Amino acid sequence: MLKDKILSHLRGKKNLLAFSCGADSTALFFLLLKHEIPFDIATVNYSLREQSKQEVAYAEALAKEHNLTSYVFNAPKIEQNFEAKAREIRYDFFSKLSQTHGYENLLTAHHLGDRFEWMLMQFCKGAGCAELSGMQNTQKRDSYTIIRPLLHLDKQELIEYLKSSNTLYFEDESNLDESIKRNYFRHNHTTPLLKKYLDGIKKSFAYLDEDRDALIEEADIKNIDEFAYFKRLQTQRSDIYAIDKYLKSQLYMLSANERELLREQETLVVGRKFVINQSKEFVFVAPYVTKVVMSSEFKEECRVLKIEPKLRNYLYKNQEAFLKIKELL
Structure with missing residues (x-):
C-alpha cells in the first residue's frame, strides 16, 4: 500500500x-x-x-x-x-x-x-x-x-x-x-x-x-536565526506561495485575506507575529518586534539603505541579520 x-x-x-x-x-x-x-x-x-x-x-x-x-x-x-x-x-x-x-x-x-x-x-x-x-x-x-x-x-x-x-x-x-x-x-x-x-x-x-509543479517556482529560502530571505522569483504568485510555505513551517497559516493583501502591499504584518517585506529583488520575513530603542546611527543607516521601517526593530537586535540585509541591498 x-x-x-x-x-x-x-x-x-x-x-x-x-x-x-x-x-x-x-x-x-x-x-x-x-x-x-x-x-x-x-x-x-x-x-x-x-x-x-x-x-x-x-x-x-x-x-x-x-x-x-x-x-x-x-x-x-x-x-x-x-x-x-x-x-x-x-x-x-x-x-x-x-x-x-x-x-x-x-x-x-x-x-x-x-x-x-x-x-x-x-x-x-x-x-x-x-x-x-x-x-x-x-x-x-x-x-x-x-x-x-x-x-x-x-x-x-x-x-x-x-x-x-x-x-x-x-x-x-x-x-x-x-x-x-x-x-x-x-x-x-x-x-x-x-x-x-x-x-x-x-x-x-x-x-x-x-x-502546481509546472506553475510554481521553488524558492531557495535562507535563514539567519528567525530571519528568512529569498531572491524574488519570476512571478509574484510563486513569491506568495514560498512565503506561505515558509510560514507554515513556522506554524503560522496565512489567511486568504492575507494572501490577497500580499499582492497589493509591499510590506505586511501578519498575526502580529511576522513582518513580510517584498523589496525589489528580495523577500524578507522576520519576527514582528516593537518598542525597541534604536541608536540614531542605526536609524540613519537604515534610512540611507531604504530598509523597511517595520523590519528595523528586529534587525537592531540581530546584528548578523542586519549585516546580511545590508549585503543584499
Whole structure:
C-alpha cells in the first residue's frame, strides 16, 4: 500500500511517527513494520477524554512489543482556539524531539480524505491551483522533513486493512462534532464524494500536483536565526506561495485575506507575529518586534539603505541579520 518512492525516503533514515492510536496512524504503524522501516513513535495527550488514558497505554504497549521508543507529551489545557493551538503544541513537540534525538523524518498519517477536506475548505475561502493541491508527500522543515505516506489512500482503505488483521484502533468521538469546520466538510461533502468518485478524485490530485509543479517556482529560502530571505522569483504568485510555505513551517497559516493583501502591499504584518517585506529583488520575513530603542546611527543607516521601517526593530537586535540585509541591498 505504501509507494516505493516514499519507502526510499524512509529506508536507512531515523524516522519519528506522529501516533494518535486512530485508524490512520495505526494503519501506518503496521505498514511501516510490514516494510521493515525503522521508526519510533510520539503521542500528544490533550486529556480531553477518558479514552485518552487508554490510547496512551496502547501506544506504549505497542512500542514495547515492537522494541520502539515511545515519547508522550501531556499537553497543557487549551482555553480557546483549540484546533490551531493543538497543532502548534504538536509540532513544537515533534520539532524538539527531532532536534534532540536526530530524527530526519517526521511521518504523519494524513490520507486522501484529509487532503480533499483541505482542498474544499481552501476552495470555499478563495484559492488557486497551488493551494488547492494542498498537502504534499514531502515537506522540508529546518531540521527534518515531514513525510505523508498515506496521501494516496482513502480512510476506508486503511480501515479495511486494519480489519483484515483484526487490529485494534481507537475512534476519536470529537470527529463527530460538526461545529468543527473540517468535520462538517468531512461528513457532508468529502466522505460521500469519495465513496462515489474515489478513482476520479485520486486522478484529479495527480493532475493538480503536475500543474502546481509546472506553475510554481521553488524558492531557495535562507535563514539567519528567525530571519528568512529569498531572491524574488519570476512571478509574484510563486513569491506568495514560498512565503506561505515558509510560514507554515513556522506554524503560522496565512489567511486568504492575507494572501490577497500580499499582492497589493509591499510590506505586511501578519498575526502580529511576522513582518513580510517584498523589496525589489528580495523577500524578507522576520519576527514582528516593537518598542525597541534604536541608536540614531542605526536609524540613519537604515534610512540611507531604504530598509523597511517595520523590519528595523528586529534587525537592531540581530546584528548578523542586519549585516546580511545590508549585503543584499
